[in-house]
Amino acid sequence: MLREGVQPSHGAFVGILLACAHAGLVDKGLEYYESMEKVYGLKPEMKHYGCVADLLSRSGNLQRAFEFIKEMPVTPDVVVWRILLSASQVHGNISLAEIATKKLLELDSSNSGKYVLSSNTYAGSNRREDAIKMRELMEQSNVQKPSDGIAKWALV
Numbered sequence: 001m002l003r004e005g006v007q008p009s010h011g012a013f014v015g016i017l018l019a020c021a022h023a024g025l026v027d028k029g030l031e032y033y034e035s036m037e038k039v040y041g042l043k044p045e046m047k048h049y050g051c052v053a054d055l056l057s058r059s060g061n062l063q064r065a066f067e068f069i070k071e072m073p074v075t076p077d078v079v080v081w082r083i084l085l086s087a088s089q090v091h092g093n094i095s096l097a098e099i100a101t102k103k104l105l106e107l108d109s110s111n112s113g114k115y116v117l118s119s120n121t122y123a124g125s126n127r128r129e130d131a132i133k134m135r136e137l138m139e140q141s142n143v144q145k146p147s148d149g150i151a152k153w154a155l156v
């Protein structure tokens with residue numbers, strides 16, 4: 001993906017890391033991430049940390065993603081935690097979703113509504129029944145589902 005003799009930019013690495021994350025090329029992505037500073041002398045920025053968190057967590061390596069975030073040389077921002085939260089939800093890891101939610105609340109308390117653990121988190125886990133119950137309750141009370149709710153409810 002990188003041509004010899006061409007100095008890639010910070011932006012190029014975002015593209016490469018995202019492509020690796022989407023293709024599930026975890027080791028390849030990590031290799032590129034490592035090469036950023038070692039080979040190209042580019043200091044990773046927050047967006048690159050976010051990409052690596054995505055790369056690891058999307059592929060189900062939640063523990064590695066969490067370790068990576070904890071070891072970041074800068075304080076992780078809300079984007080990084082949101083990536084971990086969303087992957088934890090997809091993979092049904094409630095304890096990690098709760099940790100990420102707590103961090104998000106600390107960093108961005110004005111948006112607390114966004115980070116309330118929803119039925120989404122519980123779907124796919126042992127608490128699947130809670131999610132079904134919640135959905136039934138919403139249907140019974142004719143509550144409008146959020147517009148981005150299709151994916152959420154599809155998980156149940």
Ligand SMILES: *[C@@H]1O[C@H](CO)[C@@H](O)[C@H](O)[C@H]1NC(C)=O
Pocket residue numbers: 062063064066092093094095096
């Ligand atoms: C959730 O992830 C954490 C960190 O990777 C791990 O310690 C824990 O065992 C996981 N829990 C479940 C239910 O998978």
